[in-house]
């Protein structure tokens with residue numbers, strides 16, 4: 185029971201660290217008493233860690249520089265070197281978690297010891313929540329050299345870690361600025377859960393191939409909602425929400441908060457609760473999650489004080505990242521720590537699904553499934569469900585756009601009034617009632633009228649008089 189150092193930390197590294205600590209203890213004992221160590225058997229439940237050490241111990245050839253790139257080389261070389269000096273110490277593999285199927289008392293001694301060791305390791309993790317301080321300089325004797333990134337000693341996946349640093353430096357800077365994060369918020373995001381969710385998510389229903397672009401656009405708030413499309417096409421695309429038909433600018437936040445999404449919100453809540461149950465999630469974490477999502481949707485403050493002190497670190501951490509980011513998969517690492525603590529307190533068997541990044545990533549994916557559904561729902565409202573409905577909506581859009589064009593008529597020169605426009609939009613629709621006629625008119629004149637209005641706006645900014653203003657009397661004739 186105790187800390188293991190080095191990054192990335194996985195069970196392989198933790199097991200080799202455990203092996204090293206007991207072997208070093210025996211070795212120092214032998215040195216101190218100046219006698220040879222008695223027969224000792226060390227058992228470890230990670231087979232590849234045991235195999236690797238034994239291969240190194242029995243190897244006759246010298247070590248090559250490339251050998252040092254093996255995962256956890258620093259611990260492996262130290263274990264194998266000291267094992268050679270302790271001839272009576274043997275290292276064997278024992279199957280882990282044997283108490284799953286057999287009562288503890290009936291297990292052989294080594295299996296019992298393994299179960300107890302696992303419990304102790306779990307207890308340590310629960311106390312420290314993966315947050316114990318790392319040494320400033322970690323160099324196990326005989327290692328020769330270490331790779332250090334941002335003050336952390338990298339003991340495996342060297343190439344990938346170096347690439348990641350190079351690739352992610354700019355994007356981290358960008359995210360910090362975009363979300364007004366400080367350094368602490370940035371590093372408290374559970375990026376492993378985020379990455380897992382991104383690589384495993386696919387649209388639950390894929391009616392169109394464009395769905396594959398949904399996630400990156402959604403995560404960076406670049407879905408083509410009214411606000412964004414109207415920005416580069418202001419006269420041709422309405423910036424208002426198509427669902428609630430109110431004069432609210434439709435951005436991605438409104439897409440989720442729209443009052444027309446109540447059924448959608450209820451479905452998401454149900455789906456999350458049932459997924460949490462399947463994953464043996466701490467009921468208080470479920471409450472915090474649901475409360476947080478819905479407070480954000482309702483634009484009300486999160487009632488932090490209604491939760492016990494054990495959860496305040498989580499609440500503070502997620503608040504510094506932003507509650508909205510629960511929708512975007514940027515969860516605090518504290519979620520996982522609380523879940524792990526809950527499982528260990530109740531002695532629930534840990535699996536790769538009920539805790540760790542995989543646990544959070546599954547919940548994130550449920551949220552994304554529903555955000556995708558909200559997007560499809562919004563697209564139906566904007567573009568229609570069947571051919572007839574689509575035509576109806578397109579006709580209404582074309583009329584709305586034409587009305588906008590008519591509003592810009594005073595900016596155009598007088599002779600164009602007669603050539604381009606009818607007496608009024610209503611007269612226009614009576615003369616050219618069909619969708620294809622309206623669209624043809626928009627294609628012919630829309631861009632020119634938009635360009636004229638832009639030019640006029642620029643002139644106004646420069647203090648020049650507009651055509652309508654100059655010829656107001658003429659225009660009124």
Ligand SMILES: [Zn+2]
Pocket residue numbers: 425426427428429432438442443444
């Ligand atoms: Zn709306």
